[in-house]
Amino acid sequence: MLIKRPSDILPSEITPEGIYRRRREFIKAAGLLGAGLAAGVSGTHAQAQAGGAKITGFGKSKFSTDEKQNAYKDVTTYNNYYEFGTDKSDPAENSKRFKPRPWTVVVEGEVKKPRTFGIDDLMKLPQEQRVYRMRCVEAWSMVIPWIGFEFNQIAKLVEPTSKAKFVEFVTALQPETMPGVRLPVLDWPYVEGLRIDEAMNPLTLMAVGIYDEVLPSQNGAPIRLVVPWKYGFKSAKSIVRIRFVEKQPKVAWEKAASQEYGFYSNVNPDVDHPRWSQKTEKRLPSFFANHKTQMFNGYAEQVASLYTGMDLKKLY
Numbered sequence: 001m002l003i004k005r006p007s008d009i010l011p012s013e014i015t016p017e018g019i020y021r022r023r024r025e026f027i028k029a030a031g032l033l034g035a036g037l038a039a040g041v042s043g044t045h046a047q048a049q050a051g052g053a054k055i056t057g058f059g060k061s062k063f064s065t066d067e068k069q070n071a072y073k074d075v076t077t078y079n080n081y082y083e084f085g086t087d088k089s090d091p092a093e094n095s096k097r098f099k100p101r102p103w104t105v106v107v108e109g110e111v112k113k114p115r116t117f118g119i120d121d122l123m124k125l126p127q128e129q130r131v132y133r134m135r136c137v138e139a140w141s142m143v144i145p146w147i148g149f150e151f152n153q154i155a156k157l158v159e160p161t162s163k164a165k166f167v168e169f170v171t172a173l174q175p176e177t178m179p180g181v182r183l184p185v186l187d188w189p190y191v192e193g194l195r196i197d198e199a200m201n202p203l204t205l206m207a208v209g210i211y212d213e214v215l216p217s218q219n220g221a222p223i224r225l226v227v228p229w230k231y232g233f234k235s236a237k238s239i240v241r242i243r244f245v246e247k248q249p250k251v252a253w254e255k256a257a258s259q260e261y262g263f264y265s266n267v268n269p270d271v272d273h274p275r276w277s278q279k280t281e282k283r284l285p286s287f288f289a290n291h292k293t294q295m296f297n298g299y300a301e302q303v304a305s306l307y308t309g310m311d312l313k314k315l316y
């Protein structure tokens, strides 16, 4: 996502009313952010939060790509996690006070057995390493070795009813440790959602680690969604609540700018973002577009059948 800084916002820009107002609020709140960040940050430069605890005994997955993996440093210092600020280096710098443990995830809604899981219970589910291509809507990509378990494991434990058509993921809102939420950049807390068949697809992962260690805060500790055939913003970080619901949830970026970001958000080189092309991407750390973007980010074989008969230009 590209959020403009106040100095980049021209009065001549034509924007829908809601976005315009949001930008006005952004400008007003900007002074506040400066002050808040100064108080909250202990380090002086971007540093991976080497939370560091190792995860052992995970299996390898047949779903992994053998493309070259990004370096740990890329994955942990170039992040989108707006609750900690909108610059790529902000999440690593500003998440040091965030407390990812103890943690619980409430699972509720259209299920026969609603349940609250402690993070340690979830860590006991069989974990697997999945090396996935990840494509951000901003046209950059990385290859990341996640550790996690399929979302459908959670569904099996809570038993969705026949009314469960969508799954909503609500993420953490901790104003004391998240300096970015003082700005109305998004309608906090960040909420994402999937159609139930997308959520149940074996590619949909609940990640608890990267490489061989627990997730650093900037990557969505202690547990985040990973949906590799969709733009990165569908992969909600630091999940606290999962709701099985009947109606399609209103999700964060759709609420912020629905003409730019839809509910489905499937990676699709044939549907340009209104402000830029999606045909190519820069595979970090390259500065240049050095990869052709693939339909469903290269995962068409596993997921194309979910969208048979849908007009993906309209349902972007």
Ligand SMILES: Nc1nc2c(c(=O)[nH]1)N[C@H]1C(S)=C(S)[C@@H](COP(=O)(O)O)O[C@H]1N2
Pocket: 001, 075, 078, 079, 080, 081, 082, 083, 134, 135, 136, 137, 171, 172, 190, 218, 219, 220, 231, 232, 233, 234, 235, 236, 237, 238
């Ligand atoms: N809660 C929350 N989750 C989020 C975001 C965010 O701002 N807040 N950003 C999204 C975007 S745009 C991307 S590209 C990915 C980035 O994940 P990574 O930093 O672990 O690669 O997280 C997604 N999940």
Ligand SMILES: [Mo]
Pocket: 001, 080, 135, 136, 137, 138, 231, 232, 233
């Ligand atoms: Mo993204």
